[in-house]
Amino acid sequence: MGQTRWYRERRDDPYFKQAKKAGYRARSAYKLQQINNKFKVVKKGAAVADLGCAPGGWSQVLVELVGEDGLVVGVDLQRTRPIEGARFLQGDFTQQDTRDRLSAILEEAGRGALDAVVSDMAPDMSGNYDLDQARSVHLSTLALEFADRHLREGGNFVCKVFEGADFQEFRAAVRERFRSVRLVHPAASRKQSSEVFVVGLRFQGAPDGDEEE
Numbered sequence: 414m415g416q417t418r419w420y421r422e423r424r425d426d427p428y429f430k431q432a433k434k435a436g437y438r439a440r441s442a443y444k445l446q447q448i449n450n451k452f453k454v455v456k457k458g459a460a461v462a463d464l465g466c467a468p469g470g471w472s473q474v475l476v477e478l479v480g481e482d483g484l485v486v487g488v489d490l491q492r493t494r495p496i497e498g499a500r501f502l503q504g505d506f507t508q509q510d511t512r513d514r515l516s517a518i519l520e521e522a523g524r525g526a527l528d529a530v531v532s533d534m535a536p537d538m539s540g541n542y543d544l545d546q547a548r549s550v551h552l553s554t555l556a557l558e559f560a561d562r563h564l565r566e567g568g569n570f571v572c573k574v575f576e577g578a579d580f581q582e583f584r585a586a587v588r589e590r591f592r593s594v595r596l597v598h599p600a601a602s603r604k605q606s607s608e609v610f611v612v613g614l615r616f617q618g619a620p621d622g623d624e625e626e
């Protein structure tokens with residue numbers, strides 16, 4: 414898309430305007446709100462990991478949802494400017510070391526298992542859809558493995574994925590672990606977007622032999 418068209422579309426986008434007015438750092442905040450209004454994935458007092466959290470729109474919504482007794486810990490390749498009530502880690506989630514650092518922060522927080530894992534991670538767009546889509550599925554699979562390790566029984570999972578090859582396998586893997594699985598195209602997603610949010614409700618555990626070491 415040309416730059417001028419991108420700026421024009423952004424200027425005319427109602428969610429962009431609304432986010433700016435409400436003080437949300439990203440219009441994507443409304444995607445999480447819309448998903449949560451429908452499925453109540455995050456409740457007051459919950460402990461939540463926010464994967465791919467920068468610039469912080471979802472974290473802003475999460476902090477509001479969990480309230481003072483909750484916990485929000487985010488990770489991103491990019492630095493996320495501080496938000497009161499959230500903790501952020503900068504690192505590459507595809508690296509074991511980053512996942513271990515995130516696990517250590519969660520352990521230190523002393524909250525036990527998480528109530529929800531949410532991921533809005535998206536690869537840098539190369540312009541080659543097949544490649545970008547394969548990377549998106551890879552990030553989503555790592556997010557699901559992280560959920561295997563950290564979610565409490567009955568916990569919830571939200572994960573953005575690009576539709577295409579291996580999407581059905583990913584969806585089946587979520588279905589194996591959660592009592593109910595829903596696919597959502599939030600109204601706030603752009604019309605031309607091929608992203609879908611896979612929502613796993615009420616975690617039952619990973620199938621034997623599938624847990625991360």
Ligand SMILES: C[S@@+](CC[C@H](N)C(=O)[O-])C[C@H]1O[C@@H](n2cnc3c(N)ncnc32)[C@H](O)[C@@H]1O
Nearest residue numbers: 439465467468469470471489490506533534535
């Ligand atoms: C759509 S943005 C997230 C927006 C965020 N949910 C918000 O509301 O502000 C996708 C994010 O995924 C992050 N990301 C992509 N690959 C990643 C990786 N390997 N590790 C950590 N974060 C990653 C990007 O840096 C980017 O900030």
